[in-house]
Amino acid sequence: MQFAIxxxxxxxxxxxxxxxxxxHLEHLKKYQGHLVCTGPLLTEDGQGMVGSLLxxxxxDRSAAEAFAAADPYAKAKLFQSVxxxxxxxxxxQS
Numbered sequence: 001m002q003f004a005i006x007x008x009x010x011x012x013x014x015x016x017x018x019x020x021x022x023x024h025l026e027h028l029k030k031y032q033g034h035l036v037c038t039g040p041l042l043t044e045d046g047q048g049m050v051g052s053l054l055x056x057x058x059x060d061r062s063a064a065e066a067f068a069a070a071d072p073y074a075k076a077k078l079f080q081s082v083x084x085x086x087x088x089x090x091x092x093q094s
Contacts, residue, residue: 002036003064004087005054007073010080016073017049023072031067034058036089051079055087 009017028038034056041051052073058064064084068074074082 001060002055002057002087002089003061004083004085005052005056005064005068006083006085007052007054007068007079008041008081009049009051009078013078014048016076016078020072020076020078027071031056034067055089061086 028035036055036057038052038054038056040049041053042048043050054068056064056067058067061084068082068084073079
């Protein structure tokens with residue numbers, strides 16, 4: 001099942017994101033087979049990062065929650081909020 005993981009950063013936490021980015025990317029590399037698409041949420045001018053959006057595929061919600069909780073960003077308490085929602089990709093068709 002696919003899940004959208006929508007994470008909003010705490011205000012003023014750009015340094016937490018920058019400090020933990022290498023570990024976050026290593027975490028994603030370990031789960032490449034589960035990633036549909038991932039990337040940062042940006043400020044209106046496209047210059048700053050204010051969150052993350054990950055579309056992932058796992059057998060169930062508990063596996064998606066475990067993946068999200070193990071993310072170095074989450075462990076560093078970067079996020080103000082995290083929402084995990086079942087998702088279905090429709091387009092583009094593979």
